[in-house]
Amino acid sequence: MTDIVPRIRTARRAGLLACVALCALLAAAVPRARAQDAAPGPEAAPAAPAVSAAPAPGVPVLRISVENGPTHFQVKALRRFAEDVRQRLAGRLRVEVYDNASLYRxxxxxxxxxxxxxxxxxxxxWVLHSAVPDCGVFMLPALYGxxxxxxxxxxDGPPGRIIDARIERNLRVAVLGRWLELGHANLYLVDRAVHRHEDLAGLRIRVAGGPANELRLAAMGARPLVVPWPDLPHWLQGGNLDGLMTTHETAVSGQLWRYGVSHVFEDHAYFAMYVPLVSRMFWERLPGDMRDVLRDAWEAHVDEARALAAGAQAEARETLRARGLVFAVPDEAVLRRWRERLRLGEREVVDFVGVDPTLYETVKTTAWQAEQASPD
Known part of the structure; x- marks a missing residue:
């Protein structure tokens, strides 16, 4: 993995930064498409920002913007949170949920x-990483598999609170509370069985974004490409991709079997999460008691939302099996061996991705302790 980072750095310096470019060199043999859409949500669709109806005089409006569609577990959880806030702050705050990127992608x-x-x-x-590099820590070798x-x-622990503080500082936002989970990202292949990591050599794999994802796939011999989600069907049907990295629920929502996806390599590449952010400009205009209500209401729904996410991913896995997709599941010993192999060059990767090395050491310790503990 150590020889890949310098090559990627050289290629990035030489690449043309065109807004709609689809390919640029990631390394000597690793093409890279320029990201136009870094989010993996299958139900996201291009949309112009919508205009909210005028609020009642003197009543602030909390508009929540998300990319996923109304059936997505994230949106369902948000609507329950919104209704709870409405009841707790009756007449004092108007809450509106805008799904399907109807406000912003x-x-x-x-x-x-x-x-x-x-x-x-x-x-x-994976989106926040561009503004707060430490968010990329979840895609680094210590958490692979x-x-x-x-x-x-x-x-949820001390590393997360450090990242929260850096998000708030860099983006002028308030982190409302604990993060929601999306689930593990895996590899989904077109008309090709991947039974082991070595089978990935030379395959063109779409990723949603994040240089750590690209580096990891390149280290496995694959050719990572960042392709906008709306363009994915065209790329798959045109034979320009051999597979993609996403989650079970996203694969089902996008009905990827319609585009030739027939196999799954369930390697738990990284665990994706959503971070609840509130604009600081809005947050600072609220009185203290309303801020407390928002934080309390959010905390009251996090565990339920996480359970919804886990259930949706499990249900989606069964749906993929029912659709005929064939699963290859590396055992834990294999995943640990590959994790150690990827960690051979992890210091260069950490520097390239921009994660604080001291934070990464804390993350490794926290993750190892959690992995050794009972699943209960």
């Missing part, structure tokens, strides 16, 4: 929050 929502153009959003860690409890221990 996640790639644009960070700036909107910063400027106070929207009040709340839940971008994924690790169980969900390892990443959740990091997010």
């Amino acid at each position: 996640d790639r644009d929502v960070l700036q909107a929050l910063n400027l106070g153009r929207v009040e709340m959003a839940l971008p994924g860690t 690790a169980p969900a409890r390892a990443s959740l221990a990091v997010a």
Whole structure:
């Protein structure tokens, strides 16, 4: 893995940064498409920002912008949170949930929050990485193939609070509370069985974003490409991709079997999460008791939302099996061996991705302790 980082750095310096470019060199043999959509949500669709109806005089409005569609577990959880807040702050706060990117796509929502153009959003860690590099820690070698409890221990523990503080500082937002989970990302292949990591050599794999994802796949011999989600069917049907990295629920929502996806390599590449952000401009205008209500209401729904996510991913897995997709599941010993192999060059990767090395050491300890603990 150590020889890949310098090659990627050289290629990035030489690449043309065109807004709609689809390919640029990631390394000598690793093509890279320029990201136009970093979010993996299958139900996200391009949309112009919607205009909210005028609120009642003197009543603040909390607009929540998300990319996923109304059936997604994230949106369901948000609507329950919104209804709870409405009841707790009856007449004092108007809460509106805008799904399906009807306000902003996640790639644009960070700036909107910063400027106070929207009040709340839940971008994924893969989106936040561009503004807060430490969010990329979940995609680094120490968490490859690790169980969900390892990443959740990091997010809920001291490392997560450090990342929260850096998010708040860099983006002029308030982190409302604990993060929601999306689930493990895996590899989904087109008309090709991948039974072991070595079978990935030379395969063109779409990723949602994050240089750590690209580096990891390149280290396995694959050719990572960042392709916008709306363009994915065209790329798959045109034979330009051999597979992609996403989650079970996303694969079902996108009906990927319609585009030739027939095999799953369930390697638990990384654990994806959503971070609840509130615009600081909005947050600072609220009285203290309303802030407390928002935090309390959010905390009251986090565990339920996480359970919804886990259930949705499990149900989606069974749906994929019912659709005829063939699963290959590396055992834990194999995943641990590959994790150690990937860690051989992890210091260079940490530096390249931009994660604080001291934070990464804390993350490794936290994740290891959580992995050794009982799943209960």
